[in-house]
Amino acid sequence: MSNEVVFIAAVVVLTLLALMMAMATLYRKAGPHEALIVYGLRGTRIVKGRGTVIFPMVENFRQLSLQLMSFDVAPQQDLYTKQGVAVTVEAVAQIKVKSDPESIQTAAEQFLTKTDQAREGLIRLVMEGHLRGIIGQLSVEQIVKEPEMVGDRMRATCADDMSKMGLEVVSFTIKEVRDKNEYITNMGRPDIARIRRDADVAAAEAERDTAIRRAEATRAAAVAKAQADQERVLAEALSLAKQAEAQRDLEIKRAQYVETIKRQQAQADKAYDIQANIMQQQVIAEQVKVRQIEKEQEIKVQEAEILRHEKELIATVIKNAEIEKQRIEMLAEAARRKMTTEAEGSAAATRLQGEADAEIILKKGEAEAKAMNVKAEAYQEWNQAAVVDKLITGLPEVVRAMAAPLANVDKITIVSTGNDGAAGLNKVTGDMTKIAAQIPALFETLSGIQMSDLLGKVRGIGDRPSSDSKAGGPNGKQ
Secondary structure (H helix, E strand, C coil), X not given: CHHHHHHHHHHHHHHHHHHHHHXXXXXXXXXXXXXXXXEECCCCEEEECCEXXXXXXXXXXXXXXXXXXXXXXXXXXXXXXXXXXXXXEEEEEEEEEXXXXXXXXXXXXXXXXXXXXXXXXXXXXXXXHHHXXXXXXXCHHHHHHCHHHHHHHHHHHHHHHXXXXXXXXXXXXXXXXXXXXXXXXXXCHHHHHHHHHHHHHHHHHHHHHHHHHHHHHHHHHHHHHHHHHHHHHHHHHHHHHHHHHHHHHHHHHHHHHHHHHHHHHHHHHXXXXXXXXXXXXXHHHHHXXXXXXXXXXXXXXXXXXXXXXXXXXXXXXXHHHHHHHHHHHHHHHHHHHHHHHHCCCCHHHHHHHHHHHHHHHHHHHHHHHHHHHHHHHHHCCCCHHHHHHHHHHXXXXXXXXXXHHHHHCCCCCCCCCCCCCCCCHHXXXXXXXXXXXXXXXXXXXXXXXXXXXXXXXXXXXXXXXXXXXXXXXXXXXX
């Protein structure tokens, strides 16, 4: 059972394959460049750009090419123009079967059984006949000069005849036109002669114009050169004049500048001298001020020293104050004499110094007097024995103090008139002796008590019994 099924299936498959192969053999396709003309049982039909099944024995087909046909149209006989000139024309025609079914069917009816050469021969005969008729209506000049017009007339004239054959003229182009009598060659000679003549005339006119313009240019150049030379000469003259004026102005300005510089230099020198004198005067004035300030500072230093000595004198006893007074008076007198002798050229400064010293001495004397008054009041409380003891024990100190200033003197200038019997150093020692002899008188003047009375009272004190001193103290008071 299974074998029969397999056999039946195989038979069916083979049958289908055979049918498919048969159908493939019967199926015909038409490309875009051709058309199938199918005729038979079902009549005539045109297949273009698709396929169809053609049943054998009852139908058949023929292929008709729709491609463009290009062939030469060159009649063997001469063609006569409107002027009766025999010419030979060679042209190229582009023709094809129209794409509509009616034209394809018409073309099939006309050319389907003919070969390509036979078909082209028939078309060429039609084209040559129309070309002969068109050439007979035109002149040689029109054919040669307007080939596009000939092509347009050929397409328009052949359109009806070509349409009747299912064809159309795509293009018609004349390649060459010749003649045996050299008509075409001679046809351009008048133009050539005219062109040559015009060219010669134009060349002559151009040469003439060139010569005229060259002459005008030469004349203009000469005139321009002459004017330029005149202007150059004028410009040079003006330039020289300007240079002379400029040189003159420069010399004048230079002289003015030199004069101004000399004047300013003289003024500057004079101002410098004046300023130098002013500065010298200022320097001298400043030097004088400095000297005055130095003198003032010296005076201040001396005043400070005097104040210091005053304080020292106030702190010492009346004897030291009196001795210091004598010493200062002696030093002041010696300094005054020295400055009087040495300051002959500077009287003003010496006078100021003397006045300062006098003021110092005056103030110092007043201070010493006050100090002595204070000390005198203190001494009143002392008894006479203590006073005598103080005076006697203080005598060496007084003598030493009087001699101390002489030890500090570096140089003594002695001015002697020679009137006295003693002079020179003897005069100094004599003066010192007199000063020492005046010490008792100094004490008597300061204390107001005579030295003889004081010493007598001292003797009386020594004669008193000792009980008085024990009973009452220094003053006898209980």
